[in-house]
Amino acid sequence: xxxxxxxxxxxxxxxxxxxxxxxxxxxxxxxxxxxxxxxxxxxxxxxxxxxxxxxxxxxxxxxxxxxxxxxxxxxxxxxxxxxxxxxxxxxxxxxxxxxxxxxxxxxxxxxxxxxxxxxx
Amino acid sequence: xxxxxxxxxxxxxxxxxxxxxxxxxxxxxxxxxxxxxxxxxxxxxxxxxxxxxxxxxxxxxxxxxxxxxxxxxxxxxxxxxxxxxxxxxxxxxxxxxxxxxxxxxxxxxxxxxxxxxxxxxxxxxxxxxxxxx
Numbered sequence: 001x002x003x004x005x006x007x008x009x010x011x012x013x014x015x016x017x018x019x020x021x022x023x024x025x026x027x028x029x030x031x032x033x034x035x036x037x038x039x040x041x042x043x044x045x046x047x048x049x050x051x052x053x054x055x056x057x058x059x060x061x062x063x064x065x066x067x068x069x070x071x072x073x074x075x076x077x078x079x080x081x082x083x084x085x086x087x088x089x090x091x092x093x094x095x096x097x098x099x100x101x102x103x104x105x106x107x108x109x110x111x112x113x114x115x116x117x118x119x120x
Numbered sequence: 121x122x123x124x125x126x127x128x129x130x131x132x133x134x135x136x137x138x139x140x141x142x143x144x145x146x147x148x149x150x151x152x153x154x155x156x157x158x159x160x161x162x163x164x165x166x167x168x169x170x171x172x173x174x175x176x177x178x179x180x181x182x183x184x185x186x187x188x189x190x191x192x193x194x195x196x197x198x199x200x201x202x203x204x205x206x207x208x209x210x211x212x213x214x215x216x217x218x219x220x221x222x223x224x225x226x227x228x229x230x231x232x233x234x235x236x237x238x239x240x241x242x243x244x245x246x247x248x249x250x251x252x253x
Contacts, residue, residue: 008135012194016127038198045199072194080163080232089249
């Protein structure tokens with residue numbers, strides 16, 4: 001449990017600072033911060049999952065990095081909240097693009113991560 | 121620095137709650153119902169909390185960070201969602217994968233809408249009470 005706690009602590013704070021940094025760099029109402037975080041986190045989780053299956057990543061690393069860090073780094077609730085905020089601003093098209101690309105790219109990148117993990 | 125500590129504290133409890141709930145019901149290759157429930161309930165709570173705290177409840181900004189960005193952000197997860205979806209696809213459970221994606225997306229957005237609506241309705245009631253006082 002403490003491995004998940006430590007991973008979650010750093011995952012949440014990394015998301016916080018990275019999200020703030022991206023928002024300050026990109027002047028757009030499109031939530032690129034959460035978008036990039038969820039897709040990159042999926043890539044890394046796919047990679048780690050494949051390494052874990054091959055016993056190249058031990059259980060403690062799966063708990064610390066996979067469930068703790070990456071689980072807390074990526075987020076669903078902020079994704080949903082940002083989507084309804086865009087819908088409230090009548091940005092229906094960007095909202096649809098946000099949802100569809102978040103899902104499509106995160107699934108594609110988790111697969112790419114798994115693929116890299118299998119061949120290394 | 122205080123902001124970072126607030127998010128970290130929330131993150132600890134969010135990640136542990138997610139892990140603890142996952143231990144209660146092992147998912148293996150079935151339908152990932154725990155992640156779905158976590159993401160839907162977290163989406164409803166976050167929309168309610170952010171709407172209520174921006175319009176109605178006076179809450180310390182650091183407490184808002186700890187509960188919203190830290191706890192709820194870490195409790196819900198996107199990476200497990202995508203890993204579970206690809207795992208269903210790889211086990212030829214295409215229908216379940218599609219169901220999982222659609223329930224997560226439409227359910228998550230619907231839950232967030234409900235959370236935000238409940239918060240703004242309460243806001244109006246509070247204003248009425250304030251007006252009477």
